[in-house]
Amino acid sequence: MGASPEFQEDPLRGRVQTVRWFRATPEALQPSEPDLLKVTDRGYQYGEGLFETLRTCSRRPVLLDAHLRRLSESARFLGIPLPSDLSAIPEALEQMLPDEDITIKIILSRGGAGRYAELDSHSLLSLQIFPYRPPEDEHYREGVTLHTVAAHRSATSPLHRHKTLNYLDSIMARREARSHDAYEALIINTDDFIAECSMSNIFFVLDGVVLTPTVESNVLRGITRDAILRLCRENDIPHDERLMNFADILFAQEVFITNSLIGVMPVREIDGKAFGNECPGPVTTRLSVLYNEKILAR
Structure with a gap:
């Protein structure tokens, strides 16, 4: 006890x-x-x-x-x-x-x-x-929305790769997203590559391949992000880390975000654009089940 x-x-x-x-x-x-x-x-x-x-x-x-x-x-x-x-x-x-x-x-x-x-x-x-206050069940059933914030994040500052106590840029980004009735804020870096969200890492599924921005995009190596990539390796799910802009993911069929408190959260829309025909999609669902079974409940 x-x-x-x-x-x-x-x-x-x-x-x-x-x-x-x-x-x-x-x-x-x-x-x-x-x-x-x-x-x-x-x-x-x-x-x-x-x-x-x-x-x-x-x-x-x-x-x-x-x-x-x-x-x-x-x-x-x-x-x-x-x-x-x-x-x-x-x-x-x-x-x-x-x-x-x-x-x-x-x-x-x-x-x-x-x-x-x-x-x-x-x-x-x-x-x-x-x-611990888990997210609403409907967020997992129906997916959440993201809003791309106006301010771009430095592509070169090393501080963004660490969880420092100075988190104001992420706080302001999330506040902007909430003002647009979005669940999370999507952040672009000053080289116009997709970086991450204000409190989470982001993944896309394109033609069955799980994609996430490389750390060279100046993102935090999230603990859950690394766990998802490990699950992909262990379960023969095609995956890659790469530099990505919006044109690269325009035709993605699935999007999801991750962090240590939400696990795997499906994304329904980014700036009003829907991705794929169903949310959550099959790859997101599979990874969510694997995460819950292999990471949370092991």
Whole structure:
């Protein structure tokens, strides 16, 4: 039996509980006092930090190892102190996870004491859990709509390949999409190639081949994106990663998006244009079943 935490009320996110705080050095994660974050922290001041979001299924954090690997790689890139041994994170989660499915958010903040101060030799890592809220069933049955946002994303900035705490471009993109009654925002890069969505990766199915923008489009290597590509390899589903513009996918028969909370979500329309004769299509349905069986329920 898992723990039954008393979730606190957060006005923005509903019920939430901070599970653990850690002081992170290159050598170790050390449990720390609750609410250690200071207003001078560089993550709070400048968005200098990283985050990972994932869900549980039957008390199992889905693809946790992959999320921790990405966190470690991004921390090295940004120069944020973090040890190679992150076993304290799954150990803490094992103690604290309730029986219900939840969302886990891991936040790594740079620490420090402001813009010009000497950088601390440690960073701050927090684990948060809050109830998992699955998308509406009708989204999976009928598909969702996307809106292509006006602002283009840099094709060269390396920051878009990492889940940094500064997520304003994605937040603004999603806000624009919602103002057009769309479920998600489709983002184009400054080379006019399709990049990704504001909170998800995108896939197209063209003549039976599953296509997704290459990381050279300057996209985040989503954990679920990688899982879908692995499922394609393991199940002999033709697939490719490539640079794509709208002309390349104009005649795609299926579109779907992925992230760690929605899994495989079919897309019905992009900017009012429908794709294929049915939604979800057969390839999307097959990959959704494979994901639910091999990734979520394994």
